[in-house]
Amino acid sequence: MDYTSDNLFAQMGQWLVAPENWSGERGIPMRILEHLGYTGLTMLIALAVAVPIGLYVGHTGKGRVVIVSGIGILRALPTLGMVFLFVLLAGLGLLPPIWALVLLAVPPVLSGVYAGIASVNRDTVDAARAMGMSEAQILFRVEVPNGLPVILGGVRAAVLQVVATVAVVAYINLGGLGVFLVEGTQLRDYGRLFGGAVVIGVVAIAVDLLMALVQKFAVSPGLRAGRAPVRTQDSGRQKAVASAQGGTT
Amino acid sequence: MNHLSARRPGGRGLLGLALTGLLALTACGANDDPAAEPQETGGGGSVVVGSADFPESQIIAEIYAGALKAEGIDADTKLNIGSREIYYGAVEEGSVDIVPEYSGNLLLFVNPEAEEESAEEIIEALPAALKERSGDVNLGVLEPAEAENKDSMVVTPETAEKYGLESLVDLGKVCDQFTIASGSTFQERAYGLPGLKERYGCVPKAFQGINDGGGAVTLEALLSGEVEVVNIYTTTPSITDNNLVVLEDPENLFIAQQVVPLVNLDTVNEEARDVLNEVSSQLTTEDLLNLNREVSGEEKRNPADAAEDWLAEKGLGGA
Numbered sequence: 001m002d003y004t005s006d007n008l009f010a011q012m013g014q015w016l017v018a019p020e021n022w023s024g025e026r027g028i029p030m031r032i033l034e035h036l037g038y039t040g041l042t043m044l045i046a047l048a049v050a051v052p053i054g055l056y057v058g059h060t061g062k063g064r065v066v067i068v069s070g071i072g073i074l075r076a077l078p079t080l081g082m083v084f085l086f087v088l089l090a091g092l093g094l095l096p097p098i099w100a101l102v103l104l105a106v107p108p109v110l111s112g113v114y115a116g117i118a119s120v121n122r123d124t125v126d127a128a129r130a131m132g133m134s135e136a137q138i139l140f141r142v143e144v145p146n147g148l149p150v151i152l153g154g155v156r157a158a159v160l161q162v163v164a165t166v167a168v169v170a171y172i173n174l175g176g177l178g179v180f181l182v183e184g185t186q187l188r189d190y191g192r193l194f195g196g197a198v199v200i201g202v203v204a205i206a207v208d209l210l211m212a213l214v215q216k217f218a219v220s221p222g223l224r225a226g227r228a229p230v231r232t233q234d235s236g237r238q239k240a241v242a243s244a245q246g247g248t249t
Numbered sequence: 250m251n252h253l254s255a256r257r258p259g260g261r262g263l264l265g266l267a268l269t270g271l272l273a274l275t276a277c278g279a280n281d282d283p284a285a286e287p288q289e290t291g292g293g294g295s296v297v298v299g300s301a302d303f304p305e306s307q308i309i310a311e312i313y314a315g316a317l318k319a320e321g322i323d324a325d326t327k328l329n330i331g332s333r334e335i336y337y338g339a340v341e342e343g344s345v346d347i348v349p350e351y352s353g354n355l356l357l358f359v360n361p362e363a364e365e366e367s368a369e370e371i372i373e374a375l376p377a378a379l380k381e382r383s384g385d386v387n388l389g390v391l392e393p394a395e396a397e398n399k400d401s402m403v404v405t406p407e408t409a410e411k412y413g414l415e416s417l418v419d420l421g422k423v424c425d426q427f428t429i430a431s432g433s434t435f436q437e438r439a440y441g442l443p444g445l446k447e448r449y450g451c452v453p454k455a456f457q458g459i460n461d462g463g464g465a466v467t468l469e470a471l472l473s474g475e476v477e478v479v480n481i482y483t484t485t486p487s488i489t490d491n492n493l494v495v496l497e498d499p500e501n502l503f504i505a506q507q508v509v510p511l512v513n514l515d516t517v518n519e520e521a522r523d524v525l526n527e528v529s530s531q532l533t534t535e536d537l538l539n540l541n542r543e544v545s546g547e548e549k550r551n552p553a554d555a556a557e558d559w560l561a562e563k564g565l566g567g568a
Contacts, residue, residue: 084461092470170458172466183434183437187434188335
């Protein structure tokens with residue numbers, strides 16, 4: 001498009017308000033929908049993979065070392081490189097780039113679920129067991145509700161990372177808001193480049209606020225009532241909780 | 250204990266200041282060393298050689314820098330700057346003095362209205378077009394090399410045989426059955442989809458934006474049959490490695506693209522220009538394809554090493 005100013009921010013503003021950028025298949029609303037669609041799909045797969053593993057490890061305590069080191073390895077993977085790798089291995093299409101994003105989303109979800117379950121006061125769990133609850137009942141009626149703030153903290157961190165990183169799929173034949181970054185860079189169209197970046201930022205903040213609301217209302221009122229947190233003897237667990245929450249709480 | 254540690258940062262700050270002072274003094278001492286001076290300034294001043302964000306451009310930039318250094322001219326490199334829109338801006342603002350260019354694309358970039366197509370016409374038209382576009386800066390191109398790297402539309406030998414494809418004219422007749430893959434901006438560029446439609450009546454069934462510069466993902470998409478036509482450069486080793494068919498281009502959709510240094514004429518002096526012209530007189534398309542194979546192929550050589558060997562082979566310096 002033609003800008004009436006050479007100023008970067010003025011161009012960004014003009015790009016953001018130009019009507020032609022807000023309509024059609026390549027317009028901003030369509031790109032936001034694509035962006036959120038990829039984010040949703042990524043999170044569904046990541047939750048399906050990470051939640052069962054997290055619940056198992058958190059409840060039984062088995063495989064903790066494997067999980068913690070595995071999470072560390074996954075976190076070190078560069079997502080853009082993974083996108084190219086999966087496309088080379090599996091071809092073009094929707095899913096190969098999505099798998100790369102799943103690798104990004106699994107670590108925070110997994111550590112959130114695992115640490116959330118592990119953070120529940122052992123006395124509470126023992127009491128439930130003494131009352132004759134089955135292991136499944138203990139997990140879903142005691143540990144999950146009590147660990148929910150930490151679990152949701154992990155999910156929220158994952159969503160924020162994914163929604164901000166989904167832009168990389170535009171490198172290979174997919175849409176989303178990253179298209180504006182790729183095209184803006186190649187054409188040296190700074191209005192498009194920074195306008196696209198601003199839209200991604202706004203979408204990420206909006207989604208994070210939404211997740212904050214979910215977190216607030218999904219947690220049992222008994223846990224929200226401002227009771228002093230119960231100290232456990234296990235300081236390793238406390239650390240795991242703190243790292244899983246990742247400063248988002 | 251707390252009291253002590255609270256005071257510590259201040260103490261460190263003072264120590265830091267003292268250390269900085271010492272370092273500054275030592276640095277002055279080093280600069281005073283007379284033996285170091287000819288090395289630092291050289292005979293031809295100091296220049297920065299930039300490159301675009303694909304390996305071939307980096308190789309040529311390393312060749313330029315290596316040849317300049319061999320003649321005692323202080324040359325730094327700033328590789329991988331970005332696409333033309335970005336590195337041209339860097340030359341314009343003066344943070345880069347020399348950048349390897351391709352004559353036709355450079356002309357179309359500085360003057361989107363340009364209609365020159367042959368190699369000679371383009372080189373003739375460039376100085377005026379550069380002046381028109383960037384009047385405040387004294388930009389120019391030096392002697393072009395014989396080496397030429399054009400965009401080209403490429404198909405697999407099977408596709409070529411099945412549809413009887415030899416040129417883009419043939420492609421135009423069956424284009425609506427094909428998916429074309431190229432960088433995302435191919436959709437908007439003059440020599441991209443708009444040009445294909447205008448010159449060959451080719452409107453593809455679909456377009457896939459693959460932004461890897463015609464690399465592994467593009468090749469894989471072509472070989473696996475996910476797309477039928479890809480746009481890759483004529484010096485890409487995978488063309489000969491896979492017997493791919495480069496479709497002829499009788500209507501000059503892809504205009505001449507000789508390798509030529511785009512320079513800031515105010516900072517690149519006569520001596521440096523002579524060095525670069527000597528490089529251009531020796532650089533061929535075949536050299537480029539082989540250099541690309543060394544760097545982008547299985548060998549994965551460092552562009553600087555490959556450039557050094559080429560320079561040594563041509564007697565222009567290097568190892």
